[in-house]
Amino acid sequence: MTLAPELAVTRWFNAGEPLTLAALRGRPVLLHAFQMLCPGCVAHGTPQTQRAFELFKHSDLQVIGLHTVFEHHDAMTPVSLEAFIHEYRLTFPIGVDQPGEDTPIPVTMQRYGMQGTPTIILIGRNGNIVHHGFGQQSDMALGAIIAAELANTPG
Template sequence: MTDALDNAPLLELEVSEWLNHEGLTPEDLRDKVVLIEVFQMLCPGCVNHSIPQAVKIHRKVDDSQLQVIGLHSVFEHHEVMTPQALKVFLDEFGVKFPVAVDKPRDGQRIPSTMKKYRLEGTPSTILVDRKGRIRQVQFGQMDDFVLGLLIGSLLSEQD
């Protein structure tokens, strides 16, 4: 985890478009554990591991307790990873949870939210507790068991 983000409040996602949702607000996330799965649709680790993992979690945990959010952060192959292609990808992979398209920065390779969070690449996982504090930022694939333990711990935390 990036030390500067340890227990920091969830930073606003800078989004150019939402898919599968009209757009989440801080009020929508109040008192929920939040799992943000940062991905690119041409990332092998995302396609083979993190997206299927997020889909499984979304299917198994009640939305009133855990909000799964996808964040499509394109930092390469910009010309082919368009929102239109992303819509097809989400349908093909059965992604029903809200997906935000990370806002591009003019003339820059790295999109806005990815830069703000200082993410190293995709896949990346961000976990936020019920109080809206960032508790985990992980680059790379996270083991199902480990992620399950982290989410379970956050879901069971008392104020």
């Protein structure tokens, strides 16, 4: 198992304060990397993440969206993202991935070796990556993976 790298976020939406994996250690974290102009993200990944957020809100699962822009940078600004979040009624915390230096690939995306969006990553209570999936993920399979990790009680 691999320890999940820390998130590199420049701005947060739907979060009272910045979230860090270090502060969330001991809780499972569902990380959904998306772009608002990604058809698979809009049609499947982001709605799936909203459903997971609502379904597991009474558990200790922390759901986090990561807007990780690696193309069409001028179109997908934080102002556009704010409108997107409002229009799609997204209520889970969403961070904006830090732009990469000398590369169009954002920092967190690089750290996790993501192939693109949508990407779903489940980080276990111990901080290790439990699941790293690219593309459309089955609701049933993702729910089973989350439930298994939630069953791993601390201590």
